[in-house]
Amino acid sequence: MIIGHQSILRILERSIKKDSFSHAYLFAGPEKVGKRTIAKEFAKLLLASHSSTKIGKECHCRSCQDIEKGIHPDFLEIKAKEKEIGIKQIRDLRRYLSLSCHHGRAKVSVIDKAEKMTKEASNALLKTLEEPKGRTVLILVTSLPNFLLATIVSRCQIIKFLGVSSFLIEESLLKLGAEKKLAREISKISQGKPGKALEFFSNPEKLKEEKKQMEEIISLSQRDLVKRFEVVEKISQNPSQIKNFLSLWKIWFRDLFLVKLGIEELTYSNLEINKDKILRQFSLFDLMRIIKLTEDIDYFISFTNVNPRLALEVLMLNAK
Numbered sequence: 001m002i003i004g005h006q007s008i009l010r011i012l013e014r015s016i017k018k019d020s021f022s023h024a025y026l027f028a029g030p031e032k033v034g035k036r037t038i039a040k041e042f043a044k045l046l047l048a049s050h051s052s053t054k055i056g057k058e059c060h061c062r063s064c065q066d067i068e069k070g071i072h073p074d075f076l077e078i079k080a081k082e083k084e085i086g087i088k089q090i091r092d093l094r095r096y097l098s099l100s101c102h103h104g105r106a107k108v109s110v111i112d113k114a115e116k117m118t119k120e121a122s123n124a125l126l127k128t129l130e131e132p133k134g135r136t137v138l139i140l141v142t143s144l145p146n147f148l149l150a151t152i153v154s155r156c157q158i159i160k161f162l163g164v165s166s167f168l169i170e171e172s173l174l175k176l177g178a179e180k181k182l183a184r185e186i187s188k189i190s191q192g193k194p195g196k197a198l199e200f201f202s203n204p205e206k207l208k209e210e211k212k213q214m215e216e217i218i219s220l221s222q223r224d225l226v227k228r229f230e231v232v233e234k235i236s237q238n239p240s241q242i243k244n245f246l247s248l249w250k251i252w253f254r255d256l257f258l259v260k261l262g263i264e265e266l267t268y269s270n271l272e273i274n275k276d277k278i279l280r281q282f283s284l285f286d287l288m289r290i291i292k293l294t295e296d297i298d299y300f301i302s303f304t305n306v307n308p309r310l311a312l313e314v315l316m317l318n319a320k
């Protein structure tokens, strides 16, 4: 299901209608906002045997089903193995693109999390982009476009994805049969990310877990260093826990920042929080500094060999 991004859909649909699509696209924007979903739906329309000209319309034709199952001969999706996308995967992609299409229209490939390409892989991909062959369409998907080679980016048509309004997300959840209160709550918590919203809606346990974690983070933001270090020690063993912790930590401080500016209400307004006390605890400058530091620490943990526990301890020491 696609939520939002109407102007992007129109651009892509128009390019198919006019039969003038680019050889390479870069879908850039936050995680879980809908980039990969739309890339796949775009591929379906490019390769479809059905007659619809709208992206995202549910379709049970053979071609669309095969793409969904990952067995369409003219569609290839590349994903990071372990932590990276290696040279071998890009070589395979080059070989695949050099074959002629099965159904005549195009050969399409999606590279998900393209920022994970190694240097060698990036250089190999660059060669493909420099000498596009026949009717091939490459869609690079990334939440970190700055980590791609500038020479790669300059050869792609850039499609920028922004967060989706909570109103649109709420509306879609209502259409899916969610109750009003739940739809409102999920639309706020999912922070403009339809992928997250759908996950929370289809899996209430996940929503419960997220709220519980957020409560812990809110409480932790008011605790002393002993408690903070204790928590850091616990989560630093597990990379996915670290990622989630940093994401929620940032959401919480960004939330405080916006509330302090008077722009928004607290996202987690239904949790029992002594809002005024917390707001007195941090100045606007503190909040800005903490948000920036959280982003830096997230970067260091994701992309360097820094010791995660030490990095998180630095964050805890300075987040006050």
Ligand SMILES: [Zn+2]
Binding pocket: 044, 048, 049, 050, 059, 060, 061, 062, 063, 064, 065
């Ligand atoms: Zn179809």
